[in-house]
Amino acid sequence: MLSFSRRTMGPYWHWYAGGTLALLATNFLSVTIPLHLATGVDALAKGAAGAPIVAHEAAIVAVMGVSVIAVRTLSRVLYFTPGRYVEQNLRRDLFEAILRHQPSFLVRYSTGDLYSRLSSDVGTVRLLAGFGTLQLANAGIAFAMAGAQMLRLSAPVAWWLLIPVAVALLIVQVLIQRMYKLMRRGQEELAALSGHVMSTYKGIAAVQGFVAEDAFVAEFDKQNDQYLRTTVERTQVRAALGPMLSLASDLNVWVLLLLAGPRVIDGTMTVGQLVAFTTLVAFVTGPLRTSSFLWSIVKQAQASIERVEAILSLPPDRPEGANGQPSPSHAPQIELRNLTFTWPGRDAPALKNVSVTVPAGKSLGILGATGAGKSTLASLLTRSWNPPRGTLFIDGVDVLDLDLDSWRRAVTLVPQRPFLFGESIADNILLGREDHGALEQATRLAALGPDLAALPQGKDTIVGEHGVRLSGGQRQRTALARGLIRDHSVLILDDVLSAVDHATEVELLENLRALGERGVTTVLIAHRVSALLHTDQVIVLDEGQVIDAGTPAELLGRPGRFRDTWDQQQAGEAS
Amino acid sequence: MSPTPVDADTRSLRATWAGLWPYLRQDLWLYGLALLLAPATAASTMIQPWILQRAIDHAIVPKDLTALGVEATTFLAVVIGGFVFQVGHTLLLSLAAMRTITRLRHAIFQHTITRSQAWFDHQPTGRLLTRATNDVETLGETLTAGAITIVLDALQVVGVLGAMFWFDAKLTLTLLLVAPPLGLFLEFVRRRLRGLFDAVRNALAEMNSYMSERLAGVEIVQLYADEARTLGQFEARNKAHAEANIRTNVYDALLYATVDGVTSVTLALMLWYGSGGILSGVLTAGMLAAFMDYVGKLFRPVQEFSSKVAVIQRAVASLEKILGLLEVQDAVVGGDVTLAHPTGHVKLEHVSFAYGDGPTILHDVSLEIRPGEVVALCGRTGSGKTTIGKLLTRMYDGHDGTILLDGAPIETLATGAVRRMVGSVQQDVQLFPGTVRSNLTLGHEIGDDKLMAAVRMVRAEDVVARLGGLDGRVDEGGKNLSGGEAQLLSFARTMAHDPAVVVLDEATASVDSLTEARIQEATSAILSTKTTLVIAHRLSTIVGATRIVLLDQGRVLETGSHHALMAQNGSYAALFREQFHELATD
Numbered sequence A: 001m002l003s004f005s006r007r008t009m010g011p012y013w014h015w016y017a018g019g020t021l022a023l024l025a026t027n028f029l030s031v032t033i034p035l036h037l038a039t040g041v042d043a044l045a046k047g048a049a050g051a052p053i054v055a056h057e058a059a060i061v062a063v064m065g066v067s068v069i070a071v072r073t074l075s076r077v078l079y080f081t082p083g084r085y086v087e088q089n090l091r092r093d094l095f096e097a098i099l100r101h102q103p104s105f106l107v108r109y110s111t112g113d114l115y116s117r118l119s120s121d122v123g124t125v126r127l128l129a130g131f132g133t134l135q136l137a138n139a140g141i142a143f144a145m146a147g148a149q150m151l152r153l154s155a156p157v158a159w160w161l162l163i164p165v166a167v168a169l170l171i172v173q174v175l176i177q178r179m180y181k182l183m184r185r186g187q188e189e190l191a192a193l194s195g196h197v198m199s200t201y202k203g204i205a206a207v208q209g210f211v212a213e214d215a216f217v218a219e220f221d222k223q224n225d226q227y228l229r230t231t232v233e234r235t236q237v238r239a240a241l242g243p244m245l246s247l248a249s250d251l252n253v254w255v256l257l258l259l260a261g262p263r264v265i266d267g268t269m270t271v272g273q274l275v276a277f278t279t280l281v282a283f284v285t286g287p288l289r290t291s292s293f294l295w296s297i298v299k300q301a302q303a304s305i306e307r308v309e310a311i312l313s314l315p316p317d318r319p320e321g322a323n324g325q326p327s328p329s330h331a332p333q334i335e336l337r338n339l340t341f342t343w344p345g346r347d348a349p350a351l352k353n354v355s356v357t358v359p360a361g362k363s364l365g366i367l368g369a370t371g372a373g374k375s376t377l378a379s380l381l382t383r384s385w386n387p388p389r390g391t392l393f394i395d396g397v398d399v400l401d402l403d404l405d406s407w408r409r410a411v412t413l414v415p416q417r418p419f420l421f422g423e424s425i426a427d428n429i430l431l432g433r434e435d436h437g438a439l440e441q442a443t444r445l446a447a448l449g450p451d452l453a454a455l456p457q458g459k460d461t462i463v464g465e466h467g468v469r470l471s472g473g474q475r476q477r478t479a480l481a482r483g484l485i486r487d488h489s490v491l492i493l494d495d496v497l498s499a500v501d502h503a504t505e506v507e508l509l510e511n512l513r514a515l516g517e518r519g520v521t522t523v524l525i526a527h528r529v530s531a532l533l534h535t536d537q538v539i540v541l542d543e544g545q546v547i548d549a550g551t552p553a554e555l556l557g558r559p560g561r562f563r564d565t566w567d568q569q570q571a572g573e574a575s
Numbered sequence B: 001m002s003p004t005p006v007d008a009d010t011r012s013l014r015a016t017w018a019g020l021w022p023y024l025r026q027d028l029w030l031y032g033l034a035l036l037l038a039p040a041t042a043a044s045t046m047i048q049p050w051i052l053q054r055a056i057d058h059a060i061v062p063k064d065l066t067a068l069g070v071e072a073t074t075f076l077a078v079v080i081g082g083f084v085f086q087v088g089h090t091l092l093l094s095l096a097a098m099r100t101i102t103r104l105r106h107a108i109f110q111h112t113i114t115r116s117q118a119w120f121d122h123q124p125t126g127r128l129l130t131r132a133t134n135d136v137e138t139l140g141e142t143l144t145a146g147a148i149t150i151v152l153d154a155l156q157v158v159g160v161l162g163a164m165f166w167f168d169a170k171l172t173l174t175l176l177l178v179a180p181p182l183g184l185f186l187e188f189v190r191r192r193l194r195g196l197f198d199a200v201r202n203a204l205a206e207m208n209s210y211m212s213e214r215l216a217g218v219e220i221v222q223l224y225a226d227e228a229r230t231l232g233q234f235e236a237r238n239k240a241h242a243e244a245n246i247r248t249n250v251y252d253a254l255l256y257a258t259v260d261g262v263t264s265v266t267l268a269l270m271l272w273y274g275s276g277g278i279l280s281g282v283l284t285a286g287m288l289a290a291f292m293d294y295v296g297k298l299f300r301p302v303q304e305f306s307s308k309v310a311v312i313q314r315a316v317a318s319l320e321k322i323l324g325l326l327e328v329q330d331a332v333v334g335g336d337v338t339l340a341h342p343t344g345h346v347k348l349e350h351v352s353f354a355y356g357d358g359p360t361i362l363h364d365v366s367l368e369i370r371p372g373e374v375v376a377l378c379g380r381t382g383s384g385k386t387t388i389g390k391l392l393t394r395m396y397d398g399h400d401g402t403i404l405l406d407g408a409p410i411e412t413l414a415t416g417a418v419r420r421m422v423g424s425v426q427q428d429v430q431l432f433p434g435t436v437r438s439n440l441t442l443g444h445e446i447g448d449d450k451l452m453a454a455v456r457m458v459r460a461e462d463v464v465a466r467l468g469g470l471d472g473r474v475d476e477g478g479k480n481l482s483g484g485e486a487q488l489l490s491f492a493r494t495m496a497h498d499p500a501v502v503v504l505d506e507a508t509a510s511v512d513s514l515t516e517a518r519i520q521e522a523t524s525a526i527l528s529t530k531t532t533l534v535i536a537h538r539l540s541t542i543v544g545a546t547r548i549v550l551l552d553q554g555r556v557l558e559t560g561s562h563h564a565l566m567a568q569n570g571s572y573a574a575l576f577r578e579q580f581h582e583l584a585t586d
């Protein structure tokens, strides 16, 4: 936790230093004011002779009071501002780390979980970096200064005053431990609750379509109530924790009466000093009270830091290390050697001993039943998941040795399930590119032209989150255009024709064929035999194994899955 | 800075807090009890200086040790009593606030998930999530730590002031000279903060919705090497959020510090004034000491209060957002007719439809499907096929013309009844984190036998076995399933719910043809007992339909059986021949 604080807060040390100076000034003023008041009160006792002194002291106190406003404001601003910067930086770093981590790592966390780490946990760290640090410094300075003043007034009395505080701190320590556990539990429960809310909103059409609102609300209530129980338990601890230290402070006034009272009576202390003592005790009441709150912030932040560090501290899964090889800039040869891959949590491998070579610039078609392993192959090719070493080669180089960034720029996968951001169609396709000529080209290749013409805002139509405001086919082709606009040497299209009508399919295939001639190594996954007819070679996958391979013509010419599928798709003609 | 009209501001503020009323009403007794303890806590705080004064004036100055003993013991009793009351007060208050908040969170969830699809089409889920989590949490913190204890603070101020007046009215009045400027200042800052915190809430929602969307699409960001730009866009929002917060800092700090300084100024005022009093013998040293203590006790709640002003402004900003959400009326309102045994007769008469104020998507569509019939919809993508399905399940309303279900206009039926009658396999597969079973039942009571029957019907028994049976895990959005597997589960779900009318919207588009054929075979028997609307691109899968409807840019171009349409030799026939002719010659 210390090294974490040093790392995140260190760069802002001058803010904190300035803030501490302001705090010192504030506290200095605050403890000096009672002394001047005491002098004033004692001067009163001298009768008329003391009057000028009283006026003088009153004037000093008033000026100091006004100065307190300035320095205290300054101290808070100087502490809170870097707190916000720390929050901002940490959130950026965490977001960046999430982007750098590969899906194989990120599957461990639900989106809701990551979200709550980015929002609540980072927020808790800010509380520590801003408010918490301020209070810590403030309390430290206040105690030191008030302590010094008290020691000057009367050392024995001052020492006695420590006892109630020490006892209270001990009790606080015990309560805090309990609180810490409850806090962690609360954070987890809140994250789960967020997850449920998020997935419900995402699947809202199904929830409403199946009249499942009540069931989802019931599940929500279950988690909501569980969270309530945890927070109530936490409150019980906190209710005792909060006033514990101000109790100590009040008890100190009592101790004063017992100890200083007799001293005033026997003349070893003045009434003015007694008054000054009570003022000093009142002065530390505030910092004492916030100390217990502060302590709970520290504990909470500790839990949050752990959750943030779990993601931040692990390096991304990049077996190539810092100096991976650059990807070939031309269309490469792709070779699979005895590739076997099993998804975590599954018994059977999704791919078994798959061997196939796609010559540079040629195309491979993949046909296979549901769950046969086609998309798995695509995930391994793009290294969304790393294949086992020694199974996948690009121009003879193990794909694991390629620099991931350069490989990702060289390869384009248009995934089976299109994901669109809630922006305009153009922004979704361009992904930050500026080239509007390319946009024209890509929409034409993806056969989006007629759709854009029909939409009132054309390419500037906002598609809604995940593209909800587009038809399925429009969504799919927008995702396709996004893939086609890139300069790649390898293109993988995973079932991108499933939601388009026949005429559009024909147009698309025509466009893709033209693309293929530009020299891009292509992998085409499709359920339509017609889509695979123009590929250079086809493999047929079943339960992860290659059960047939050859050119489309060869496969059509002999009995097997490919021919059966073709016949099935042709069956319409017979009727 | 332009001044805000006073009553517009306060009225809306009052209305805002009034909006919270329904959620805290049930816990009124808890709040009441907490408030009852408040005067006791305040009293203990107020009595302490008084005892101190007595101890100084009546015991210490007269050098009376026994009297000092008595005063000290009283003091201890008061302190401990005060502690007990305060713990009780905090406990009750937090309990009440948390229950309120839990209820509010429930209300937000319940309210939002019953809003219309049209509304959801324009809502980033991240923003909704911010309302249900961050905003509610902020409000909760305020309720426990701030809003209600203000009553306590106010009580304390009134009590301390009363005690001071009782001691010395003139002195107190002099001290009160500081009140008007202080009050004006606090009000000024409060107003500024209100606007600033509103900006903070907006910046936060903006950042969160970006965050949640990119987290959901993180794979695309990575695949398309778009990390740098995404990070840049995120950082812009992150920075805006930080800066919006930093802008509030100065006011926030000023609020706190001002009261602190004013306390000292008041003490100075008192010292100066007190000198006159003591000289003329109306004031004793003990009274002055007590007075100084009182001034401290007077300003502590004022300071607490002013530091809470910021917290409360933040909460008001959150509460406004939440109430705004709860006021959204956009829901599909159904009638109250429920059908006990729907037969599944579907009829569309001259239906036209547009999404919101967008272009007209469906033009004068008429269509009838009788029980036992299978009607197929075909047409280019974007021609409005899915839209017809959405209207039948009443996901959207506001169409022209009539949609009749079992002869009743769809608006007169309860939405629940409509959706139980018309089940659709949506083109967009939506799965939830949980198990295969929970995804199939979606919380309804459906036995495993029935679930497995539905699974077999869509030929997904192998798939379910592969996932580990009905208890197999399904991740968020079905991420751990293949595209076809997810679609099959979605299909099985609809079959398990056994609706009278089934809409199959490209229900097997991601499934291989051989499996598709087997599904068709397996479902044909059960579908012949239902009313079916099939939407498909692959004409081979619809040739057996009772009627085929060809849709073109939202208009019905041709209707008839496959043979009738082929004989008619129109667009359908052309389309059909094109599809199979090309395949044959390739």
Ligand SMILES: Nc1ncnc2c1ncn2[C@@H]1O[C@H](COP(=O)(O)OP(=O)(O)OP(=O)(O)O)[C@@H](O)[C@H]1O
Pocket: A343, A344, A345, A346, A350, A368, A369, A370, A371, A372, A373, A374, A375, A376, A377, A416, A495, B466, B479, B480, B481, B482, B483, B484, B485, B510, B511, B512
């Ligand atoms: N992320 C994942 N985690 C665990 N299992 C997975 C994951 N993705 C896919 N699988 C499983 O791996 C197997 C192969 O899936 P894959 O997506 O490669 O199939 P596919 O051939 O693309 O099928 P479809 O034609 O239905 O898209 C399936 O059993 C699937 O459930």
Ligand SMILES: Nc1ncnc2c1ncn2[C@@H]1O[C@H](COP(=O)(O)OP(=O)(O)O)[C@@H](O)[C@H]1O
Pocket: A468, A469, A470, A471, A472, A473, A474, B121, B355, B358, B361, B379, B380, B381, B382, B383, B384, B385, B386, B387, B388
């Ligand atoms: N929620 C929506 N909001 C606005 N426009 C929509 C929405 N859903 C679909 N559309 C538009 O309506 C048209 C028809 O869509 P749809 O019915 O899904 O077509 P399809 O025939 O491919 O199923 C398309 O142009 C699409 O962009």
Ligand SMILES: [Mg+2]
Pocket: A374, A375, A376, A416, A494, A495, B482, B483, B484
């Ligand atoms: Mg797939």
Ligand SMILES: [Mg+2]
Pocket: A471, A472, A473, B382, B385, B386, B387, B427, B505
């Ligand atoms: Mg559609």
